[in-house]
Amino acid sequence: MASTTSSLLLLLLLLLSHPSEQQQTRSLSPLDKAALFDVRSDLRDLHGSNFFSTWDFAGDPCATFAGVICSPDDEQGTQFLRVSVLTLGTGLADSPGLAGTLSPSLANLTALTDLVVYAGRISGPIPRDIGIRLRRLRLVSISNNLISGPIPVSLAGLPDLHTLDLGHNELQGPIPTLLLLPSSPSLKVLILASNGGLSGELPRGISAAQLLHLDLRGNSLTGSLPRLPSTLRYFSASDNALSGKLDDAFAAPLPDLAFLDLSMNAFTSSVPPALFALPRLSSLLLQRNNLSGPLAVPPPGGEAPPSWSVVDLSHNMLTGEVPAALAAAGSLYLNNNRLTGPVPKEVARSVYLGSMTTLYAQHNYLTSFPAPSLPLPDSVALCLSYNCMSLPSTAAAAGCPTSAGPQPSRPPYQCSNNTAAATDGRDG
8 A cells, every 4th residue: 555655656746847748838928929029129228238138039938038937827728828927127236227118018918917127217108008908917016217107097906916116217197096095905015206296185095095015205296194094014205295284194093104204395283192102113204394393202101112213303393392202212313493491311311321323403492411421322423512502521513414513502692592592483
């Protein structure tokens, strides 16, 4: 019995290691081969790139073409192989990439699941029919090129699309509303960063999306920030023209949000206390807005105190005293506001113990810094210049950036009534 079992296992291994004659003789679908020919005709290697050196159409594209992976088309039951993955370019740092345009024939690769176009100088629009005909797409990454025109609406609602990365191009027009709504239930990662020309407002219904990662930085988006999806872990909308209050956007729980960047916009009013209570938040970047009022940071509570790696509230119009709870930040940027009063001893202790490696508090109206009798760690950057205090000997301006200026303290007339100075719109 054991001998029979061993023989059957050996036979099975032999069959698996030697594909059938039909499998060995399968060739690429003529339609796919024609599509690859058109793709090659519309693209070229930039000087220093040799990506297309293996694309010899006299051979077998599935066996020799760089960036091409083929699979049996079991859904259609044909005798041909189909292109399932197409990667254009190497993605290597020393490769200049490709130039040209994206052929409309890409839409004929109907078995494609992954389409990746690495950095180069490819221009022109995204072929409109990609989202209509390539219904198996799971990954579309066409980034760091010169792609222009609108985002095809057809990309919304692809049943299996998980990741769409169109960042660092020259796309224009509004973001298709359907991309940001539950009509794209499989979409988890959406990157549209640094296109510049993407405009319009974010839809109110975005909160119902299932996104994990949403990167919209470096565009021309306007309007207020709607309530965000509760599933988000990463959200950046920095360097846009967004405005209004932030309270509504963070009225609902965001239990998994770890990275939030809303810097370089025109948000107004106060910083919502709910932001400091997000349980997994690591990076909070709100610099260069029009935020005002005092900071309300809840004191640490529960079993897991906050573990902020960076909190940047610089270049706003914040007033009041520095909350002691901000001592939990690894890097804290409060510079160029209108903050008053002493720096809390908890913050000073974090700096001198090295748990806070950066404290920039220059250009405020702070009145004292309780420096302990300890040497400042070499790894710490501390800047307290241009406040209403004499700098402690261990906190000289050596840790300040050049933008802090040469003056160690504010002129006395600005500090005689520093609370009024901090709120009347004068230099801060």
